[in-house]
Amino acid sequence: MLTAKVCVQYDGDWTAELAKHDVFGEFVASTFRNNRYIGMLAVESRDCDAIHEIIRAHETVETVDLVEQYETSEGRCAATMLLRGRLTEVTPLQALMYDGYLPLGPTQLVNGRECFDLLLNDRSELSEAIDLLSEFGNVTVERITQDFRREIIPSRSEWQELLSSIPPDSVSS
Numbered sequence: 001m002l003t004a005k006v007c008v009q010y011d012g013d014w015t016a017e018l019a020k021h022d023v024f025g026e027f028v029a030s031t032f033r034n035n036r037y038i039g040m041l042a043v044e045s046r047d048c049d050a051i052h053e054i055i056r057a058h059e060t061v062e063t064v065d066l067v068e069q070y071e072t073s074e075g076r077c078a079a080t081m082l083l084r085g086r087l088t089e090v091t092p093l094q095a096l097m098y099d100g101y102l103p104l105g106p107t108q109l110v111n112g113r114e115c116f117d118l119l120l121n122d123r124s125e126l127s128e129a130i131d132l133l134s135e136f137g138n139v140t141v142e143r144i145t146q147d148f149r150r151e152i153i154p155s156r157s158e159w160q161e162l163l164s165s166i167p168p169d170s171v172s173s
Helices: 014-021 048-057 092-098 123-134 156-164 168-172
Strands: 002-008 024-033 036-045 061-071 077-086 102-110 113-120 139-145
Touching (some): 014 048, 014 113, 092 102
Antiparallel strands (some): 002 113, 024 102, 061 077, 102 113
């Protein structure tokens, strides 16, 4: 059994446009039905207004509701948005699920790429997943592990809060 983090630049989608804006995001929840989707997206960026506009302006997005927005201690913006839209084609996540792949955890948006942690039987199945995702754009494999590993990585704002809680005297000692 393998786990692999596989990323695809989904050409023509608003997720690819985010590469210009130093955005990290996660689809906290999403669902698809009858060519429609609903997704809860959490993002962190230098300019949430620009991110909101990129998403809102895309032809497949019908509504974007801002659930929350705040400034991090790093001076970045964090926002959670509820997206609703109509799909005009199968997405990378749908293609993976329709072909029987098992994504673990949320889809991440990193540097304009959609990243999936996949549970796979072997390297042959990984190669097939890469071929499938190549239909959407350039694919990279960020990590492969032999054993199942569930990684929990704090967000940038959580790391910043943790680091800022350490008294300055203990850092220089």
